[in-house]
Amino acid sequence: MNIQTTVIVAFLLSSLVEYCFHRFYFHYFQKDGFAQKHHRQFSGKTSFEVPDARLQDIMPSYMYLFIKASLYYILSVIWFIDNISQGILFFATTLIYALWTEYIHLHFHKPDGKAIENLRIFKFLKENHRKHHMDNTIYYGIGSHIWDILFRTDKERSA
Template sequence: MENNNINQRRKPNNKGTKRLFKNPMLEKMTRTHISVPISLLLAYAAGMLIWAIYRTNVPVSNSVALYFLGLFSFTFVEYALHRFVYHMRATTERQRKIQYTMHGVHHEFPKDKDRLALPPVISLSIATALLFLLRLVIGDYTFGFLSGFVTGYSLYLFMHYIMHAYPPPKNFMKKLWVYHSIHHYKDETVYYGVSSPLWDFVFGTVYK
């Protein structure tokens, strides 16, 4: 019987790490300190918001509204990517290898702090690609929207990191730690939202 579930194949190891590539350059690119992508992405987002306000004809109020729309939109994209891409139903060995490289290694070694974010060069490349693509569709409205979207990704990286690196706080935020722990240690088919559990409740992917 084929196993399509990452955690069915490998149990979490909270103290370990694993080499993914024999090539040292490729292996190095899979690791990054969390402060590097967060700092670069927040600077990127700030630059786009400043551009939206001072270098376009879009009203400031509209740019601010688009910023928050982008921030909210990221929570859905985060959920969808985590559920349908990172936890895709791998049916071939190649798909399983891709899945493991993208996300399975994180499930096997959830406390490996250097692998809690995409390498900065990949994150910035994706953000820049989105910038060009969205400009073709919505023009100057892109800057406000994408600024919020990238900020959302930065907040996700921060939340994901502290959930794995620190114990839960003694306040309402504790539930986010609990949900993510359930995803990692009990049932990986629930709680795909990290920065927000909203879409898990909307689509019913909560722990029964």
């Protein structure tokens, strides 16, 4: 596998893991977990952005991040057992994507005027995330929109 393919596969896999964790773990298996508390606190057009929000109200637990990193590490070792440099690249790409999603999620809810908030992709993802807080059956992708399109969770439900 060449470098570009490794990066693309790592991006696709990590964005799929993020989508599935958000959709199925946070919203389906945790009936009164982090996602439900987070949605209650950050719902509606006026309270979606809360500049004085506490970090622990926005970000998932360290254990969640550790589980994702461990999964990516295991996949890196399994897929690239014969090519250490490709494995390191794969693992680094998945970690960068995971950090990207946590960073932008923080800025979705706790804006502070950073340059990232002016990027078109950021504004697009933020609007999707705002819609997700209004209807938690759509727009599960935080750092990417790919899986919402493929799994058809990218449209508002008609009443």
